Amino acid sequence: MTETVPDWPERVRTSYVDALGDTAEVLDEEGMPTVDVAPERWVEALALARDGLGTTYFDWLSAVDELDEGFRVVCHLVRHRPGLVEHLLLRTRVPRDAAVLASVVPVFAGARWHERETHEMFGVDFTEAGEVMVLDKLLLPDEFEGHPLRKDFVLASRVAKPWPGAKEPGESDDPGHAPATTSRRRAKPPGVPDDWPRAEPGGDGA
Numbered sequence: 607m608t609e610t611v612p613d614w615p616e617r618v619r620t621s622y623v624d625a626l627g628d629t630a631e632v633l634d635e636e637g638m639p640t641v642d643v644a645p646e647r648w649v650e651a652l653a654l655a656r657d658g659l660g661t662t663y664f665d666w667l668s669a670v671d672e673l674d675e676g677f678r679v680v681c682h683l684v685r686h687r688p689g690l691v692e693h694l695l696l697r698t699r700v701p702r703d704a705a706v707l708a709s710v711v712p713v714f715a716g717a718r719w720h721e722r723e724t725h726e727m728f729g730v731d732f733t734e735a736g737e738v739m740v741l742d743k744l745l746l747p748d749e750f751e752g753h754p755l756r757k758d759f760v761l762a763s764r765v766a767k768p769w770p771g772a773k774e775p776g777e778s779d780d781p782g783h784a785p786a787t788t789s790r791r792r793a794k795p796p797g798v799p800d801d802w803p804r805a806e807p808g809g810d811g812a
Contacts, residue, residue: 614685614692615639621658626651640695645707648698652681652713661685661694667710667720669728671757676701677730681710681717705730709739719744727755 618639622630630651631642643651655661661683670678678699685692700707709732710717721732722744731738743750752759 618659618694621654622651625654625658635695638693638695640697642697642699645698645700648679648696649708649710649713651696651698652683652710655683655694655696656713659685659694660687661692664714664716667717667724669724669730669755671728671755672699673757674702675699677705677728679707679724679730700730706738707732709734727753729753729756 615634615637618641619632622632622641622643626643626647629644629647633640633642641651663684663686665682665684667679667681670680672678676699678697681696683694683696685694698707705728707730709721711721711734722741724730725732725741726744726746732741733739746754
């Protein structure tokens with residue numbers, strides 16, 4: 607008699623409910639099992655995915671800025687078996703004023719690069735043995751200040767120098783482009799405070 611193998615979403619649900627109880631919520635996001643876990647169970651959740659579910663391929667880890675709700679850290683893992691690839695998303699959320707999460711490098715060594723980028727772009731700190739790690743910059747210059755993928759990061763270059771092309775009626779620097787007879791109020795670039803000085807169309811931004 608052939609043993610019936612549960613489908614992938616059901617295997618994921620059963621594994622996490624049995625192991626983590628009410629500290630994990632298992633969802634089905636457009637056919638992909640997605641597990642939300644408490645921050646204190648983050649490393650345990652990834653270890654369960656690797657050892658219990660066979661998702662041995664670490665694809666990526668990053669974050670999403672959810673403003674007052676904090677930062678949602680997301681990890682995508684994959685299980686390969688003959689003729690089939692099964693996906694799994696693991697998520698947790700850390701508060702904005704205490705964006706700290708345990709590193710999963712002991713589970714997936716390749717996560718170090720992704721944690722460095724997440725720290726650099728979102729300002730999420732990662733800990734090892736309870737201590738916050740000092741992570742070198744990965745993509746930005748050493749002198750760069752701030753975390754550019756935070757939604758409150760001011761995109762100053764959008765204010766200091768107008769972007770080329772007819773972004774708004776009457777804003778084109780192209781002499782062959784006839785100016786529009788009407789003009790809308792220029793949209794404020796993302797993250798720029800209301801009182802931030804802005805360049806006029808055609809100016810040099812100085």
